[in-house]
Amino acid sequence: MTQIERLRSLGLFDARVPRYTSYPTAPAFSPNVGAREQACALAKLNPDEPVSVYLHIPFCERLCWFCACRTQGTASLTPVEAYIGTLERELELLAGILPKGLRMGRMHWGGGTPTILPPDLIHRLANAVKAVIAPAEGWEFSVEIDPTMVDRAKIAALAAEGMNRASIGIQDFDPKVQDAIGRIQPFYVTLNCVEDLRDAGVHSLNADLVYGLPYQDMARLDDTVSKVLDLDPDRIALFGYAHVPWVSKRQQLIRDETLPKEVERFKLAEHAARRFGDAGLRAIGIDHFAKPADTLAIAAETGHLRRNFQGYTDDTCPTLIGIGASSISKLPTGYIQNAAATPAYTRSIGDGHLAGARGHLMTAGDRLRARAIEMIMCDFRLDLGALRRDHGEIAETLQPDVAMVLRIFGNLVAATPDGFEIRPEGRALTRIIASRFDAHVPNGARYSQAS
Template sequence: MIAPALLTKYATAVPRYTSYPTAPHFHTGIGCGNYAQWLSALGKGQTISLYIHIPYCDRLCWFCACHTKHTLKYEPITSYLAALFSEVEKTAELAGREAKVTAVHFGGGSPTMLRPEDIVALMDRLRAGFSFADDAEISVEMDPNDLDAPRYDALAAIGLTRASLGVQDFDPDVQKAINRIQTFEQTKSVVEEVRKRGASSVNCDILYGLPYQTTKRLERTVDNILSLAPDRVALFGYAHVPWMKKHQTMIPDDSLPDVTMRYEQMSMAAAMLVSAGYEPIGIDHFALPQDSMAIAARQGRLRRNFQGYTTDGADALIGLGASSISQLPQGYVQNSAATAEYQRFVSESGLAAVRGIELSADDRVRAAVIERIMCDFGFSFAGLRRDFSGDAEGLIAEAKVFVASNGDDLCRIEQDRFTLTQTGRLFARSVAAVFDSYFSSGKARHSIAV
């Protein structure tokens, strides 16, 4: 058990580090012109991962912090798809067909809100514009309430390989409090249907720290999840950020567990997953030993991007759609988040990038250190010197100073390697923040680290 004083001290508000520099430090000095140049620089031998954002839901979950909007009409989606198709065409034209697409992820919002014919048409546009590897992974975030036989068939037609289901918690009281009604039977049916149609992997998301959630209620949810035998499980802490997402004000503050209760919930659920044979991955993922993510973690190939932990080692991540973020060798760009503005930008130039950041030499080495802390709970000094030469020395010196000055045994230096202890692993985000040169001067607000 972790001492309550340590929880209070280190479970502070810090970034999730799905990028470095983090998105609050993007600026308007980077836009469509920079993005076009960076896309045009992609070439033969390089690989691309595509992220497609569908920012619509037919119900709005109170816990959600995604860029999405509620609609019960399909007309806004039709209009949005027209702009998205245009952005796909322009982006593919700039990137060319020499770089290979190795992964596609449809996220949201609720991608499964799309009509079956639109699901197929969207993938057809992507394949027409980009060059795909034969074994490209196709993953889709799914809302069981949207799915029916024609949509299952459409997902099979586009080559779905991985299904991602947000469960959160099966308890009716918790579901009511977060406006996410989804029965176990519905979820089980989705798992069965996608597997029947050829999906080789299923991922389920669980949240702890939800309103009115108790350890016992969460235990029942984990039991139900385990009965489905998903290949991966993500165990996320609910991020209560009502200053960013106004609909989270629908969740009363006094209904939320405190940091000690959150830790108890997380520890219990993690122990259940490990006992069931899942390998812990980074700070919040679990995978069966034969899953590609577990293999990547054992081999030191685990990566982290805007989708969280991933096996995706592509040279560039191209985000398509409103609010989506692209990660290229030169830096990051983000599209306009407002759907109307996104559509206007695309109609004018084919692109919608409105902010971003170009990486400096210091950014690159810090990004590498932070990613390895988040993925491997440490980093090798020799590896850092190999990859960054003289630029590595400053970060190595910072690591040594932190180890020497930290009296809580969060990290050590062992065999020329900075390593987090078992206690330190719980606070990996807080340790990563030590190497974030933007963090202390930033004005962004973040969710707590446990």
């Protein structure tokens, strides 16, 4: 059996499993956990422990057809400005709940397109957050940047507010691919954006790429990879295209027959990864790459790599406060997601209460499994010894799952004295192996393919 046939027989091309940016994953959250639990947990945060903050901006001027993010198109800034007003109101509510003196170690603005905000709204929003949760010393402020929706004035405003990391949306540079995903972005526009960011003193840059897009082939992807390497980013995220038209209706504009077939898609990812490796980047987890001196690569090497809603991170902060429509908070008691639709979110905040609408309160078993899955996704291994140390004897409950993984995945997984390690040949199966430890697979949830 060839390697690809073996991976296929283990479900690589058929399994529909989560990306595990959280455990349990959002589809498993319950509507019985909401604003009340959110307020309780926020009030009890330890003011001496810095938190991470995520702000969601669910607006884009153009809606790319491939995109599965929670966002809406707008041709005018009127709804955006109204939304900033609602975020300010949410922050006022938070000010009445959070312990005094709480600081943020990190802030991330994601979307949608945060760079749809003009400079005055950037300052308004940043000031509103800082007035409630002051930045800790050495804090990091990262922003998702759409190169076609940004200019020097916006970059200057973000840099003045402390932005020191930027994540640039690229996806693919080939014109035919761009046309097929409804996202025209000439190389020079991205290059100018990168230069403007560096001129503004933002020296930590990530580039987002996607493989498996319509009309992508080896030559086109190879050319995109060369252009990306010319931009010299510190980190690269290479996401597999999640084709989920039943969730993201705009993806219905992408015809199935234009997508690379499963084996080709697999080879595209392998090829890009090889090129990044040849260029001296370290592979991080299932889909990231980083320069060896980058903190993400150092975290991976020292066992401090973590997984959060943005993907991989070196942020080990246990608490994340999500602000805005659909944002998810990770609190000591569990996960709480704000109302996903902007009107429902706006109504909650307008009525004077937090917008938590779904969530999950973690049991000891959930915490154990969450860490086990994170370990697999980050380190390609499961170490029962470490889990025993942090979670106690309950770690033994994973023994049957460990035995099952060793049995099912055979020589793609190596037994270690206290668990297992996924061999490099088996790493494409990482999400599938992680899902073996998921006790919350919701009925009827349909995820993207595992490869």
